[in-house]
Amino acid sequence: GEDVEQSLFLSVREGDSSVINCTYTDSSSTYLYWYKQEPGAGLQLLTYIFSNMDMKQDQRLTVLLNKKDKHLSLRIADTQTGDSAIYFCAESIVDFNKFYFGSGTKLNVKP
Amino acid sequence: EAGVVQSPRYKIIEKKQPVAFWCNPISGHNTLYWYLQNLGQGPELLIRYENEEAVDDSQLPKDRFSAERLKGVDSTLKIQPAELGDSAVYLCASSPQGDGELFFGEGSRLTVL
Numbered sequence: 001g002e003d004v005e006q007s008l009f010l011s012v013r014e015g016d017s018s019v020i021n022c023t024y025t026d027s028s029s030t031y032l033y034w035y036k037q038e039p040g041a042g043l044q045l046l047t048y049i050f051s052n053m054d055m056k057q058d059q060r061l062t063v064l065l066n067k068k069d070k071h072l073s074l075r076i077a078d079t080q081t082g083d084s085a086i087y088f089c090a091e092s093i094v095d096f097n098k099f100y101f102g103s104g105t106k107l108n109v110k111p
Numbered sequence: 112e113a114g115v116v117q118s119p120r121y122k123i124i125e126k127k128q129p130v131a132f133w134c135n136p137i138s139g140h141n142t143l144y145w146y147l148q149n150l151g152q153g154p155e156l157l158i159r160y161e162n163e164e165a166v167d168d169s170q171l172p173k174d175r176f177s178a179e180r181l182k183g184v185d186s187t188l189k190i191q192p193a194e195l196g197d198s199a200v201y202l203c204a205s206s207p208q209g210d211g212e213l214f215f216g217e218g219s220r221l222t223v224l
Binding site (some may be wrong): 044048 | 144154155204211216
């Protein structure tokens with residue numbers, strides 16, 4: 001199947017920026033997504049980017065896509081303790097009812 | 112608007128026992144998914160429904176897992192018999208047809224002893 005890779009952990013201080021990275025293998029990705037999962041909860045869509053875009057900004061969130069390197073990143077500005085969660089990168093392939101998720105990056109925000 | 116509702120939230124059973132999970136998707140969402148999430152992993156698709164039709168069940172272990180979505184609304188996922196390795200969170204998600212955004216329920220956490 002499709003391979004979506006993420007680093008496992010990231011620790012930052014409150015007020016700093018966080019950058020979570022993701023690489024994927026399938027060049028036919030249609031959309032790329034970032035989901036957030038808080039303890040004991042399901043996944044919640046944060047933002048997504050169409051594969052022909054380079055960047056998308058949504059308030060404190062900035063998504064960068066390097067399609068040549070198949071690299072996706074999520075930057076969270078002014079990170080807050082409430083941002084502590086697991087962040088999943090996901091891609092949808094051609095038929096965008098199929099989604100492939102990474103293993104998640106656990107973000108720890110220290111006060 | 113109510114989100115995706117799953118029950119039970121937690122289930123503890125002994126191995127070889129059966130278990131069933133229920134999911135009620137968001138009203139009007141034609142596409143329903145069951146995902147398996149192991150500890151420290153991302154969700155992996157078990158089965159996808161378009162209305163009442165299972166359009167992708169290639170990853171469902173059919174010797175012990177079954178699912179149904181009889182009227183194209185709520186769905187049930189069953190495991191019989193359960194094995195120790197089935198301990199995981201079972202997530203249900205839905206999406207409006209052709210939309211591309213998944214809405215997840217809170218999941219059903221299964222522990223098999």
